[in-house]
Amino acid sequence: MVDTLGLALIVAIQPASVQDRDGAVPVLAELKARFPSLSVVWADSAYAGPKLAPQFAALGPWQLVIARKQPGKGFVVLAKRWIIERTFAWLGRCRRLAKDFENLARRARTFVLLAMIRLMLHRLARA
Numbered sequence: 001m002v003d004t005l006g007l008a009l010i011v012a013i014q015p016a017s018v019q020d021r022d023g024a025v026p027v028l029a030e031l032k033a034r035f036p037s038l039s040v041v042w043a044d045s046a047y048a049g050p051k052l053a054p055q056f057a058a059l060g061p062w063q064l065v066i067a068r069k070q071p072g073k074g075f076v077v078l079a080k081r082w083i084i085e086r087t088f089a090w091l092g093r094c095r096r097l098a099k100d101f102e103n104l105a106r107r108a109r110t111f112v113l114l115a116m117i118r119l120m121l122h123r124l125a126r127a
Contacts, residue, residue, distance in 0.1 A: 001027060001031055002083060002084055002087050004083060005083075006083050006084070006086050006087040006090070007087075007116065007119075007120060008087070008112070008113070008116040009031065009034070009035065010027055010030055010031055010034065011109050011112045011113055011116075012026070012027045012030075012109070013105040013106075013108045013109045013112075014105075019046075020046040020047060021046065021047055021049065021051050021052045024043075024047055024052060024056075025052070025055050025056075025059075028041070028056065028059055029059060032059050032060055032062075036060075038062065039061075039062060039063060040062065040063045040065060041056075041062055041063070041064050041065070042065050042067055042080040042081075042083075043064060043065070043066055043067070044066070044067055044078075044081050045066055045067070045068055045069075047064070047066065048066045048068075065080075067079075067080045067081045090115075090119055091112060091115050091116075094111070094115040094118070096111050096115075097111055097112065097115055
């Protein structure tokens with residue numbers, strides 16, 4: 001989960017066998033505990049559907065907004081989805097995350113957090 005600036009709020013590493021909708025519930029529960037004043041959550045179309053809606057509603061009075069493709073021809077940038085894609089690109093600049101695959105999820109999570117700390121420190125130093 002990232003904020004509107006693309007900075008990580010929560011990092012969760014899950015196996016590939018877990019669907020996005022199924023893995024979202026524990027992440028959203030942790031998000032609610034850490035950021036209780038949050039009111040809007042943007043998600044892509046993988047989180048749409050009746051399976052996640054009741055679980056999402058049980059977590060609190062949030063508004064779930066699904067970023068859908070606009071009807072039209074060709075490639076269209078989805079404004080809110082672009083934020084997470086940009087964050088993935090920033091993380092890809094860290095060699096350890098781009099080339100080395102960790103065998104433990106907690107190690108992978110730690111390296112993602114270290115990469116985000118590096119990014120935030122670089123921004124602070126620029127200011």
